[in-house]
């Protein structure tokens with residue numbers, strides 16, 4: 001199946017899932033998780049109508065996206081991987097949305113760069129929540145999320161959503177439910193949840209952004 005055919009099939013499936021759901025009928029956006037994808041594949045996805053992409057690494061994004069963006073100014077780019085404080089300025093220059101705020105020092109670093117005169121108009125930030133409390137995984141623990149949300153608001157960062165990556169070998173639904181509950185409690189409208197293995201569940205549970213790698217681009221080469 002071509003990338004374009006896969007994208008069309010995914011869009012039909014999303015509509016179908018939504019029609020059977022009791023939650024809001026607003027469709028989630030499809031974010032193309034384009035790590036390791038070469039420019040020509042990304043171009044093909046853009047031609048097929050995909051307009052939102054996510055990258056995991058600042059360095060990889062910096063190599064790929066400045067020229068892609070020049071040719072496709074309407075594409076929106078999200079950071080979906082961990083961010084080191086010494087890469088904040090580069091990340092702010094590259095990404096429209098940073099989904100992975102996960103600690104106070106990072107929020108402070110962003111605010112500091114904004115205060116030094118670096119414009120962040122139009123940018124949005126999500127907090128990544130480590131719903132499974134996995135030690136090797138990024139994200140703030142659920143019990144610390146509230147404090148981080150307050151801090152971001154205190155620093156006047158435009159915080160609009162939450163993101164999670166559930167543990168690999170667990171049913172994802174409880175994790176999505178926890179993320180959604182946190183978002184509702186704190187008045188955050190965006191819920192970035194659902195990947196190739198679990199996006200139907202995520203959509204049923206109110207995802208506003210599904211992050212698809214393999215379901216869209218096919219298997220990644222293992223390096």
Ligand SMILES: *Cc1c(COP(=O)(O)O)cnc(C)c1O
Pocket residue numbers: 033035056080081165195196197211212213214215
């Ligand atoms: C790679 C990646 C995805 C997409 O993963 P697939 O399982 O290939 O759909 C989504 N979110 C994040 C944070 C990723 O790193």
